[in-house]
Amino acid sequence: MVIEELYEHQQTIQKVIETLTGDIEYACKMITDCIQAGNKVLVAGNGGSAADAQHIAAELSGRFVKERRALPGIALTVDTSALTAIANDYGYEHVFSRQVEALARPGDLFIGISTSGNSQGILNALKSATEIGCKTLGLSGRDGGKMNGICDLNIVVPSQVTARIQEMHILIGHILCKAVDDLF
Numbered sequence: 001m002v003i004e005e006l007y008e009h010q011q012t013i014q015k016v017i018e019t020l021t022g023d024i025e026y027a028c029k030m031i032t033d034c035i036q037a038g039n040k041v042l043v044a045g046n047g048g049s050a051a052d053a054q055h056i057a058a059e060l061s062g063r064f065v066k067e068r069r070a071l072p073g074i075a076l077t078v079d080t081s082a083l084t085a086i087a088n089d090y091g092y093e094h095v096f097s098r099q100v101e102a103l104a105r106p107g108d109l110f111i112g113i114s115t116s117g118n119s120q121g122i123l124n125a126l127k128s129a130t131e132i133g134c135k136t137l138g139l140s141g142r143d144g145g146k147m148n149g150i151c152d153l154n155i156v157v158p159s160q161v162t163a164r165i166q167e168m169h170i171l172i173g174h175i176l177c178k179a180v181d182d183l184f
């Protein structure tokens, strides 16, 4: 079992190298352009992707590798009062979009993470972010789901396996953070 899991990860990373290098380079430009212009990065996802959202945001406000100034990254998964109130009063599918409407400004970058590309809360947040005038980056998998066509860029990890998709998402997240480090 162990070697099969490791090989599956290796095969997925090989496919990412072959098919997504250009997309990842473009995403690096999206995040560096955003921060360089004085705007902020908002990130959201569910379950394992919530952890990824927090991980990426923390690399910005804290640090990734290099010693540099604090940079504006916010995960929309951490305020349990906002999450529970919005879910309770409006429905779970609004937990991220409502926070986007409260916090996002034109020029900000919203990163929505969903391995299926179909989680309604992420889809709603991408739509709200677009309406506000944010740039939108999707990190998805499988066939990209409904995130196709509603993001400025939807990076679709070529795998059907949630775990492998998540592993590629955090790798891509770290590459985005490296691009930011290289600039600041």
Ligand SMILES: O=C(CO)[C@@H](O)[C@H](O)[C@H](O)[C@H](O)COP(=O)(O)O
Binding pocket: 046, 047, 048, 049, 113, 114, 115, 116, 117, 118, 119, 162, 163, 166
């Ligand atoms: O981490 C895992 C599975 O590896 C789970 O917690 C997973 O993230 C959850 O089932 C999510 O609700 C899946 O949502 P999504 O990736 O399709 O948007």
Ligand SMILES: [Zn+2]
Binding pocket: 048, 163, 166
């Ligand atoms: Zn997981």
